[in-house]
Amino acid sequence: MALKLASEVRSTGIVGEYWRIVQDCRNYDRNETVVDLALYANGTARIAGKLPISARHIVIPGIVSGERAEIYCAIKAMSSTRVEVDTNGQEIPIVVPGEFATAENC
Numbered sequence: 001m002a003l004k005l006a007s008e009v010r011s012t013g014i015v016g017e018y019w020r021i022v023q024d025c026r027n028y029d030r031n032e033t034v035v036d037l038a039l040y041a042n043g044t045a046r047i048a049g050k051l052p053i054s055a056r057h058i059v060i061p062g063i064v065s066g067e068r069a070e071i072y073c074a075i076k077a078m079s080s081t082r083v084e085v086d087t088n089g090q091e092i093p094i095v096v097p098g099e100f101a102t103a104e105n106c
Contacts, residue, residue: 001069002046003076005103007039009054016053018043019103024071026063033060035071043106075100 003019016039023036038052046052064074078098083091 001072002043002106003037003072003100003103004043004106005100007054009039014053016041018046018106019056019100020046020052021068021071022052022055024064024068028063031062033062033064033071033074034058035060035075037075072105076103077101 002021004017005019006015006017007019008015018040019037020040021035022038025034026032027034035058037056037058039054039056040046040050040052058075058078060071060074060078064071076098078100080096080098081093082096084094086092
């Protein structure tokens with residue numbers, strides 16, 4: 001299993017689409033799940049043993065139980081919150097979908 005999401009590598013024009021978990025760790029002291037993802041050009045390149053073209057280190061709040069499928073779901077579900085101020089000076093929390101929210105499972 002992996003996530004399919006086209007991503008450009010550091011403004012180089014090189015694009016990969018196959019994100020695969022290469023390592024995961026549950027840190028019970030910090031109550032987080034730490035994941036390293038590798039980006040490949042595509043699934044065929046990964047299966048052929050090609051090297052990843054980029055990588056991403058992700059920290060998921062909380063302990064994700066279960067197998068890799070649950071971790072992929074947790075990565076897709078991640079979001080962040082930013083605060084905007086309306087015309088009356090009231091703070092409004094805005095939930096922003098995470099980078100992988102629109103990724104397809106593959």
